[in-house]
Amino acid sequence: MQVLPAAASESSINLRKGVTDISHQVYDLHMTIFYICVVIALLVFGVMLYAMVFHRKSRGAKPANFHESIKVEIAWTIVPFLILIAMAVPATSTLIDMEDASQADLTIRVTGSQWKWHYQYHGHGIEFYSLLDTPMEQIQNKWIKGDDYLLEVDKPLIIPTERKVRFLMTSDDVIHSWWVPDFAVKKDANPGFINEAWTRVNEAGIYRGQCAELCGKDHGFMPIVVKAVPPAEFDSWMLQQKEFIRQAKAEEQRLLAMSMSFDELMAEGEKVYGAYCAACHQPNGAGLPGVFPGLINSVVTRGPVADHIEIVLNGKNGTAMQAFAKQLTLKQLAAVITYERNAWGMNSGDIVQPKDVHLHKQGQ
Numbered sequence: 001m002q003v004l005p006a007a008a009s010e011s012s013i014n015l016r017k018g019v020t021d022i023s024h025q026v027y028d029l030h031m032t033i034f035y036i037c038v039v040i041a042l043l044v045f046g047v048m049l050y051a052m053v054f055h056r057k058s059r060g061a062k063p064a065n066f067h068e069s070i071k072v073e074i075a076w077t078i079v080p081f082l083i084l085i086a087m088a089v090p091a092t093s094t095l096i097d098m099e100d101a102s103q104a105d106l107t108i109r110v111t112g113s114q115w116k117w118h119y120q121y122h123g124h125g126i127e128f129y130s131l132l133d134t135p136m137e138q139i140q141n142k143w144i145k146g147d148d149y150l151l152e153v154d155k156p157l158i159i160p161t162e163r164k165v166r167f168l169m170t171s172d173d174v175i176h177s178w179w180v181p182d183f184a185v186k187k188d189a190n191p192g193f194i195n196e197a198w199t200r201v202n203e204a205g206i207y208r209g210q211c212a213e214l215c216g217k218d219h220g221f222m223p224i225v226v227k228a229v230p231p232a233e234f235d236s237w238m239l240q241q242k243e244f245i246r247q248a249k250a251e252e253q254r255l256l257a258m259s260m261s262f263d264e265l266m267a268e269g270e271k272v273y274g275a276y277c278a279a280c281h282q283p284n285g286a287g288l289p290g291v292f293p294g295l296i297n298s299v300v301t302r303g304p305v306a307d308h309i310e311i312v313l314n315g316k317n318g319t320a321m322q323a324f325a326k327q328l329t330l331k332q333l334a335a336v337i338t339y340e341r342n343a344w345g346m347n348s349g350d351i352v353q354p355k356d357v358h359l360h361k362q363g364q
Helices: 021-054 070-099 231-256 262-276 305-314 330-342 354-361
Strands: 106-113 116-121 126-130 157-160 165-171 176-180 185-189 195-199 205-211 223-229
Touching: 021 070, 106 157, 106 176, 106 185, 126 231, 157 231, 165 176, 165 185, 176 223, 185 195, 223 231, 231 330, 231 354, 262 330, 305 330, 305 354, 330 354
Parallel strands: 106 165, 157 223
Antiparallel strands: 106 116, 116 126, 165 195, 176 185, 176 205, 205 223
């Protein structure tokens, strides 16, 4: 099921009306204040224009000579005060509603990480990373760009309609911002802090957003895709995910008891490297001098295998090198490390098996 956001046909100039009750409140508040500002502008500029046209010097107008007016001063104090009150009352009511995340039916932890989103369904044991899925050929202008260019991911966030969903936002590294215009949700994800937001989507569909806080090199490649489905379909999806987790654990145990061939590891490693590592270290492994280190004949790829496993698993403090222990499976970790030690003509012959990564995780 793929539908365009409800506001897709609306003017791109105005605020989106969105698909939640809160987004409708925000839109109505926006339009109310907009019309108040329009009326004020018409009155003020109307009086100015009238004065300039009918009281100009060429018509013989003489400037009035007066000093102070208690009535005028009282008027221009009270009238703006009443206007501000008229704006503040509905605005305060809307802000209070936006911040009330209590009595949620579902809680999802949203973690920003350069440059992807990590989603965790509290109490259900379901978590996954959501990465940009726009083909590199489109980014490099080799292919025609699609309608959802830079707004598509490999795994969208799935939420139910007609249920209150609470979001807990945080970050692994720098400040990000989780923004979905159709929900009227935009909340900063700060490292070391947890911010809160919520939504209740009325219409099933696919809704897109972006990171709205400049967060580094690939800030523009950090989209958000939320798929809202009917409650029954969401419950079915949850059961499927739990079964996938059970199967993944069984597959992990199977891998620990076997050895993958060199060719299998290299083929899988090339795919993993292209998806997770090439953005920084470049597809050819040369890196970006002065920014991201190259991997060809580096101290990592030529050094002890254990050190290579350690840095891929846990990252490196003070650098952009992330920890991939939770992002990749044992198979993917073993494959990408094997690939990095044998690609680009290095041919070290080193092979890392899933069991080697598992033992390192266990501290053995």
